[in-house]
Amino acid sequence: MNKLNLWEEIKQIKEAGFPPEGLNKLELYAELFNERRLLYQRFSPAEQHGCSTGGSTHVIATLLAGAEVAASGYVEGSFPDFKTELQSAKKQIETIKNWALKQGVWIDNPEKYLNNQVGDIIAEGGEAKVYDGGTNVIKSIGLDYFIQPVYALDRISLHNAYFPETRLKVIGFGENDGELKIIVEQPYIIGRAVTNQEIEYFLQQLGFHLHNPKNWTYYTSDIYLSDMHDENIVKSKSGTFFVLDCDIRLNAPFLKTNGTRNLTTDIILRPR
Numbered sequence: 001m002n003k004l005n006l007w008e009e010i011k012q013i014k015e016a017g018f019p020p021e022g023l024n025k026l027e028l029y030a031e032l033f034n035e036r037r038l039l040y041q042r043f044s045p046a047e048q049h050g051c052s053t054g055g056s057t058h059v060i061a062t063l064l065a066g067a068e069v070a071a072s073g074y075v076e077g078s079f080p081d082f083k084t085e086l087q088s089a090k091k092q093i094e095t096i097k098n099w100a101l102k103q104g105v106w107i108d109n110p111e112k113y114l115n116n117q118v119g120d121i122i123a124e125g126g127e128a129k130v131y132d133g134g135t136n137v138i139k140s141i142g143l144d145y146f147i148q149p150v151y152a153l154d155r156i157s158l159h160n161a162y163f164p165e166t167r168l169k170v171i172g173f174g175e176n177d178g179e180l181k182i183i184v185e186q187p188y189i190i191g192r193a194v195t196n197q198e199i200e201y202f203l204q205q206l207g208f209h210l211h212n213p214k215n216w217t218y219y220t221s222d223i224y225l226s227d228m229h230d231e232n233i234v235k236s237k238s239g240t241f242f243v244l245d246c247d248i249r250l251n252a253p254f255l256k257t258n259g260t261r262n263l264t265t266d267i268i269l270r271p272r
């Protein structure tokens with residue numbers, strides 16, 4: 001299996017309407033991905049592991065979004081206009097929705113469902129609503145910051161790679177008012193608020209440089225990290241920092257923060 005026939009096989013599964021044998025193939029691809037026999041060159045080894053820890057639902061959705069990007073033939077971040085980006089997003093959303101419906105991981109009206117099944121909202125931000133799930137919190141995350149699912153799914157993989165203590169696991173997808181929602185669970189963390197100086201020190205220890213304090217943006221040549229303010233990070237009694245939420249992306253040159261990442265969809269299959 002190489003790059004071309006993996007994406008072609010996914011295309012055929014999609015065009016066949018995600019039949020049972022197609023769903024089984026996608027599960028096999030997820031297993032190969034998790035075993036690191038199927039290497040997604042978009043990610044470093046640690047980032048691919050972060051994708052795996054998001055669960056098989058997350059891995060398959062990531063591959064479906066990658067297949068749509070690969071089929072489009074354009075270079076990510078080089079869109080001639082916003083309309084083209086929206087068209088790409090629409091195709092990715094349609095494919096993920098059709099698969100999720102057949103796979104049984106689609107939730108109609110997830111916010112109503114979560115209100116009924118989990119409880120009241122305990123926090124709400126620009127893109128997410130948070131519900132108290134006991135030892136976990138359940139989040140319904142929109143695409144407001146990302147537009148395209150491929151970037152929102154990258155965000156989960158990267159969060160898990162760089163901040164594994166607050167791993168995000170994808171448990172389903174849904175739609176509210178025509179907008180795709182990614183439903184995730186995350187450990188419930190209790191800690192004290194932190195200062196901007198503490199956040200900067202913490203991130204410097206991880207190799208990040210401050211880019212813009214006005215929107216709490218940091219970077220390395222590989223990673224763009226934003227929204228790192230005191231409501232998204234807590235510190236435990238033992239002194240451990242926990243990142244609860246952030247805008248984290250592969251730092252491609254078009255983000256204009258000294259990034260060098262190539263947003264490739266290349267796949268390598270390693271022999272047994």
